[in-house]
Amino acid sequence: xxxAGAMNRLLAWLSGLLFGVGLAWSGMADPHKVLGFLDVxxxxxxxxxxxxxxxxxxxxVGSRLVTRRARPWLDERFHLPANRxxxxxxxxxxxxxGIGWGLAGYCPGPALAGVGLGNGDLIWLLPxxxxxxxxAGRGRRV
Amino acid sequence: xxxxxxxxxxxxxxxxxxxxxxLLLFALGRIAGISGIAAGLLPPRRGDLGWRxxxxxxxxxxxxxxxxxxxxxAVASHAPPWQLALAGLLVGVGTRVGSGCTSxxxxxxxxxxxxRSLAAVLTFMATAMLCVYAxxxxxxxxxx
Numbered sequence: 001x002x003x004a005g006a007m008n009r010l011l012a013w014l015s016g017l018l019f020g021v022g023l024a025w026s027g028m029a030d031p032h033k034v035l036g037f038l039d040v041x042x043x044x045x046x047x048x049x050x051x052x053x054x055x056x057x058x059x060x061v062g063s064r065l066v067t068r069r070a071r072p073w074l075d076e077r078f079h080l081p082a083n084r085x086x087x088x089x090x091x092x093x094x095x096x097x098g099i100g101w102g103l104a105g106y107c108p109g110p111a112l113a114g115v116g117l118g119n120g121d122l123i124w125l126l127p128x129x130x131x132x133x134x135x136a137g138r139g140r141r142v
Numbered sequence: 143x144x145x146x147x148x149x150x151x152x153x154x155x156x157x158x159x160x161x162x163x164x165l166l167l168f169a170l171g172r173i174a175g176i177s178g179i180a181a182g183l184l185p186p187r188r189g190d191l192g193w194r195x196x197x198x199x200x201x202x203x204x205x206x207x208x209x210x211x212x213x214x215x216a217v218a219s220h221a222p223p224w225q226l227a228l229a230g231l232l233v234g235v236g237t238r239v240g241s242g243c244t245s246x247x248x249x250x251x252x253x254x255x256x257x258r259s260l261a262a263v264l265t266f267m268a269t270a271m272l273c274v275y276a277x278x279x280x281x282x283x284x285x286x
Contacts, residue, residue, distance in 0.1 A: 020204020132234015
């Protein structure tokens with residue numbers, strides 16, 4: 001590996017670090033707040049909506065500026081999904097994910113970031129999450 | 143347990159999540175989809191391991207940093223183990239089959255105006271809300 005590989009890792013780490021700070025600050029590492037948003041028939045907490053608005057608007061503006069460049073800073077090309085087709089696989093996967101998300105209030109970001117908070121839920125949730133990723137990945141052509 | 147609306151930290155944290163995702167796009171040209179980045183480590187592939195692992199390690203470090211700075215405490219739901227394990231399994235399988243989660247489809251996909259991501263977000267929001275409705279309102283009603 002060269003120095004370029006080290007820079008790649010450093011910047012990826014920094015991105016993950018900022019993402020983790022953002023998740024914790026936004027309150028989304030707290031499953032109660034996530035479930036409070038999903039519970040539209042209960043005492044609804046719209047915080048998650050504002051997290052999404054802040055993140056999506058920032059990304060919508062910023063990604064247009066960034067992708068105007070010919071290539072990213074540390075790579076030869078952008079690795080962006082070209083698939084725009086809405087198929088059964090996409091919808092089935094999303095539906096299953098939603099059920100799991102609603103069952104405990106953890107999507108993948110908070111499940112990984114919560115390790116840094118010493119969240120005891122993750123002793124049970126995280127191994128199952130990794131198993132799910134691994135199982136679903138086995139049948140998948142890359 | 144009910145929580146109260148926290149608009150400023152939600153907006154601030156959301157903008158920071160957006161900026162973190164932009165940094166990954168700017169530097170590596172990658173989508174900051176957490177399920178995609180982490181699941182890509184199972185199994186790890188040569189030449190593609192370092193940046194994924196670095197990002198995944200950064201996440202809990204960032205959360206820990208925030209906790210040190212803000213003095214917050216860990217918040218666990220203390221749901222029964224079977225419920226947490228089942229939730230984790232469904233989230234793992236679902237996000238990999240559906241090619242993304244709240245970050246990849248939600249933040250990056252919606253930010254790029256991808257119709258695929260919009261369809262995924264609407265779908266997982268709907269089933270998550272239905273699940274919470276069934277769990278918190280329907281089941282207790284039936285059990286009475």
